[in-house]
Amino acid sequence: MTNARLRHGRASLAVSFxxxxxxxxxxxxxxxxxxxxxxxxxxxxxxxxxxxPILAGVGSVVTxxxxxxxxxxxxxRWAQPVVMLALLGAGAGNALWEAALxxxxxxxxxxxxxxxxxxxxxxxxxxxxxxxxxxxxxxYSLGGIAGASMAWAGAHWDLSLLVSYLPAVxxxxxxxxxxxxxxxxxxxxxxxxEEGQGKGAASVxxxxxxxxxxxxxxxxxxxxxxxxxxxxxxxxxxxSSEQLSTVPYxxxxxxxxxxxxxxxxGVRRFGAVAVVRAGSxxxxxxxxxxxxxxxxxxxxxxxxxxxxxxCVIVPQTFAAAGRMFPGASDTAIARLNVFNYxxxxxxxxxxxxxxxxxxxxGAMLVPMVLVLATLVYAKSFGAESARYxxxxxxxxxxxxx
Numbered sequence: 219m220t221n222a223r224l225r226h227g228r229a230s231l232a233v234s235f236x237x238x239x240x241x242x243x244x245x246x247x248x249x250x251x252x253x254x255x256x257x258x259x260x261x262x263x264x265x266x267x268x269x270x271p272i273l274a275g276v277g278s279v280v281t282x283x284x285x286x287x288x289x290x291x292x293x294x295r296w297a298q299p300v301v302m303l304a305l306l307g308a309g310a311g312n313a314l315w316e317a318a319l320x321x322x323x324x325x326x327x328x329x330x331x332x333x334x335x336x337x338x339x340x341x342x343x344x345x346x347x348x349x350x351x352x353x354x355x356x357x358y359s360l361g362g363i364a365g366a367s368m369a370w371a372g373a374h375w376d377l378s379l380l381v382s383y384l385p386a387v388x389x390x391x392x393x394x395x396x397x398x399x400x401x402x403x404x405x406x407x408x409x410x411x412e413e414g415q416g417k418g419a420a421s422v423x424x425x426x427x428x429x430x431x432x433x434x435x436x437x438x439x440x441x442x443x444x445x446x447x448x449x450x451x452x453x454x455x456x457x458s459s460e461q462l463s464t465v466p467y468x469x470x471x472x473x474x475x476x477x478x479x480x481x482x483x484g485v486r487r488f489g490a491v492a493v494v495r496a497g498s499x500x501x502x503x504x505x506x507x508x509x510x511x512x513x514x515x516x517x518x519x520x521x522x523x524x525x526x527x528x529c530v531i532v533p534q535t536f537a538a539a540g541r542m543f544p545g546a547s548d549t550a551i552a553r554l555n556v557f558n559y560x561x562x563x564x565x566x567x568x569x570x571x572x573x574x575x576x577x578x579x580g581a582m583l584v585p586m587v588l589v590l591a592t593l594v595y596a597k598s599f600g601a602e603s604a605r606y607x608x609x610x611x612x613x614x615x616x617x618x619x
Contacts, residue, residue: 224345227402231338232357234298237394238331239361240368240386241305245324246445247369251379252308256317264567266317270325271559277329278559282552284330285337290548291401294334298398300327302391309379333555337548339533340540341404344547349485351533356478359529363471422549426542429595430535431557433494436588437531438561439568440501440524443585444470446566447578448521451508455578458514466521473525481530490534490599498592501527505586509579531592532558538599 245252253263281293304327307320339354365386372382444467453463477497484493504523511517539554540547565585572581 223400223402224342226400227338228342228346228350230397230400230402231335231342232354233397234294234335234394235339235354235357236361236364237298237390238301238328238335239358239363240365240390241302241361242328243362243365244369244383244386245305245308247366248372248379248382251373252317255309255379256311256314258314258317266321268563269318270321270328271562273322273325274329274332275556275559277326277331278333278552278555279329280326281330281333282549285334285548285552289403290334290337290341291398291403293330294338295395295398295401297327297331297334298394299391301331302387302394306380306383306387309383329555329559332558333552336536336555337551338401338403340536340547340551342402343404343537344540344544345404349482349490349537351537352478352481352485352530355529355533356475356481359471359475359478363468363475366468366471422543422546422553424553427539427550427553429598430539430542430554433531433592433595433598434535434554434557435561435564436585436592437528437535438558439565440505440528440585440589441532442562442565443569443582444521444524444528447569447573447581451578451582452514452517456511456514456517458517462514466518469518470521470525473522474529477526477529478533481533484530485534490538491596493530494534494599495593495596497527497530498589498596499527501531502586502590503527505582505589509582509586528589531589534599542598 249263249267252258258266281290284293301324304320304324308317308324311317311320335354339351343350368386369382371377372379448466448470449463452458452466453460481493501524504520504525504527507520507523508517509520511520536551536554539550543550568584569578569581572578572584
């Protein structure tokens, strides 16, 4: 594979991560508007919200089977437009069944999209021979900030969901689809699928993968805690104004972007194990600061620490799975990706239940302990003994900038 093709592949995949960040933020930040549009009751809303990550997990499992027959770039090329059209459908319908259909399609296709994007990112990182995964996830964070800003504008100007979603879809769907022409993958995925993934699938040991699955769940429990409870915590526990309570999540997204933008340099300089350990300690300290904060500004300091700490864990978990199973990384990543949704499903209800039964300050200590538990599994991010074992050749390192 030529250096130019790798560079183009890296840029086009970064665009896909950015587009997905915009799309997902537009959905999750307008949940109250979707609830109002379709008349979804408070009792029924959790069912709708839980269905999306459950179906996304199904989509990830299906993708594991699908990439035995076709390459991940083919899955991504078609999954991304479906995700965006499903978003548009969620904003255009009127009946409850239309909302259920749109969100169901969104969930299934977003699982396929997340799995295939990260498969390609790991495969490109292998071809580069150095850490680039955090850069892709930085593009996702940037897209999340852009999408949340668009959603804020739509809410501020009281625009309908369709009017809010349509400009993003009209602009970004053709950009992503055209950009998919330059998708590229590393050496493993360039082989015929039946020669690579079909045989490699059986070699993925769930026992070896489990530590990374737990870390993925812990990270998303922490992330969903910030996404779903930061505003309520600042307003109800720390006594902030309603306007100020919206700031922590924005700060969290910005610090996530900044941390990921420089994170690859840290991995290259200090190694993945050291970066993940540092991120875990910083994130746990952030939860501790939030739990003991005496006022809103101290609470925001804690959420800032959380963004800088948590942001490195998920991209490095995908990368570690690729290193651990170099001959079957697509299979490993598809299975690992399911635990993204497990963490998302568990995190918000867990903190809410503990907050109601005990206290929200105490509830913040649970994700703190879980994130800190990542230190126990940090050695899995090195995976030196498994990187090139099992008869697999060491990947070629190329200088592509």
